[in-house]
Amino acid sequence: MGTNILEIHGLSMHYKIGGMLLGTKITAVDHIDLTLPGDKPQIMSIVGESGCGKTTLAKMILRLLEPSFGEVLIEGMPLSFYAKRKNKKAFLKKVQPIFQNPFSTFSSRKTVDTYLYETALNLDVAATKQEAKGIITEVLKSVGLDLANVAGKYPNQFSGGELQRISIARALIPKPRLIVADEPVAMIDASLRMNVVNLFMKLKDEYNVNFIYITHDLSTAYYVSDYIATMYRGNLIEYGKAKEILNQPAHPYTELLLESIPRVGKKWNEDMKLPDLESKEYGLHGCKFAGRCVYAKEICRSTKPGMLQLNADHQVLCFKHSGYQVAAGEANIGVNTAATGNHSDLSL
Numbered sequence: 001m002g003t004n005i006l007e008i009h010g011l012s013m014h015y016k017i018g019g020m021l022l023g024t025k026i027t028a029v030d031h032i033d034l035t036l037p038g039d040k041p042q043i044m045s046i047v048g049e050s051g052c053g054k055t056t057l058a059k060m061i062l063r064l065l066e067p068s069f070g071e072v073l074i075e076g077m078p079l080s081f082y083a084k085r086k087n088k089k090a091f092l093k094k095v096q097p098i099f100q101n102p103f104s105t106f107s108s109r110k111t112v113d114t115y116l117y118e119t120a121l122n123l124d125v126a127a128t129k130q131e132a133k134g135i136i137t138e139v140l141k142s143v144g145l146d147l148a149n150v151a152g153k154y155p156n157q158f159s160g161g162e163l164q165r166i167s168i169a170r171a172l173i174p175k176p177r178l179i180v181a182d183e184p185v186a187m188i189d190a191s192l193r194m195n196v197v198n199l200f201m202k203l204k205d206e207y208n209v210n211f212i213y214i215t216h217d218l219s220t221a222y223y224v225s226d227y228i229a230t231m232y233r234g235n236l237i238e239y240g241k242a243k244e245i246l247n248q249p250a251h252p253y254t255e256l257l258l259e260s261i262p263r264v265g266k267k268w269n270e271d272m273k274l275p276d277l278e279s280k281e282y283g284l285h286g287c288k289f290a291g292r293c294v295y296a297k298e299i300c301r302s303t304k305p306g307m308l309q310l311n312a313d314h315q316v317l318c319f320k321h322s323g324y325q326v327a328a329g330e331a332n333i334g335v336n337t338a339a340t341g342n343h344s345d346l347s348l
């Protein structure tokens with residue numbers, strides 16, 4: 001068993017909205033624990049609708065945001081290690097980002113191959129420009145492009161799909177252990193999305209690299225993933241092996257999501273209406289999904305569920321699986337039995 005590629009412990013992010021006095025606090029990521037095993041390269045998708053906290057989680061993994069609480073470890077090393085100036089390069093050699101809009105990744109005034117050479121030389125992957133050229137040729141070939149056709153061109157001379165493939169090639173230059181791709185197909189023509197997603201599957205073995213694929217695009221997520229993490233209003237509500245989640249979704253929200261993926265490129269089912277305002281749901285005391293859940297009982301509204309381990313590869317944040325009992329040491333402490341109504345038999 002290899003070292004876990006990613007471990008997340010009690011990770012939270014609070015944002016303040018509004019002024020110092022009248023402002024409110026939003027918990028965009030709420031005490032998330034998650035482990036991605038490192039025995040073989042994996043693709044883990046983080047799925048959830050707009051505003052559920054996916055980007056905030058990704059930014060914390062990429063060290064672009066400092067968590068309010070908790071920690072992230074990459075191959076056993078806490079991110080705090082990379083905060084030291086001398087270790088910043090080491091982080092970029094291990095973890096690389098791919099962003100949603102490839103046109104904002106590259107400046108319109110610089111040729112894209114300049115970026116590729118800079119990455120190879122600045123991260124000490126190559127000692128000379130000639131050596132860098134060999135590496136760049138190889139990574140571009142891996143994403144189906146030829147250096148001769150890329151060299152000397154500016155971003156606006158490429159399509160979105162081509163430019164995103166160049167971003168992927170650039171991320172591969174240091175042969176990282178983890179690539180965090182935040183909505184990498186969102187700005188690409190629907191017909192080309194599968195090309196990019198298929199590339200992830202090919203590259204994970206070719207480069208022995210793990211991917212975190214953040215997306216609204218459920219069909220590609222379920223197609224490409226080894227692991228799936230579903231988020232809802234800042235909570236990780238289900239996590240586990242993709243096959244198991246596809247065959248036996250345990251959370252009512254994941255069930256709903258699976259019902260809504262008839263075709264590639266499908267986003268969220270427009271019929272899925274929110275009964276509560278988003279910010280109101282964030283502030284709910286119990287399960288954030290209770291207002292939309294057909295199985296919800298009183299306990300779901302009054303008490304925050306704890307993560308329940310269904311088996312070694314599957315966990316869920318839902319009372320349904322514990323027969324609406326509070327799991328010992330899991331649910332939030334200080335459960336008000338009066339608030340839980342007739343659930344006086346709760347085993348805390």
Ligand SMILES: Nc1ncnc2c1ncn2[C@@H]1O[C@H](COP(=O)(O)OP(=O)(O)OP(=O)(O)O)[C@@H](O)[C@H]1O
Nearest residue numbers: 015016017026028049050051052053054055056057
């Ligand atoms: N800098 C910020 N200040 C205040 N609130 C923020 C900030 N960034 C994000 N939020 C809020 O935190 C919540 C989670 O946002 P986040 O962007 O992480 O979600 P997301 O799932 O990535 O959404 P999307 O798919 O639309 O990008 C949202 O309610 C959002 O409005």
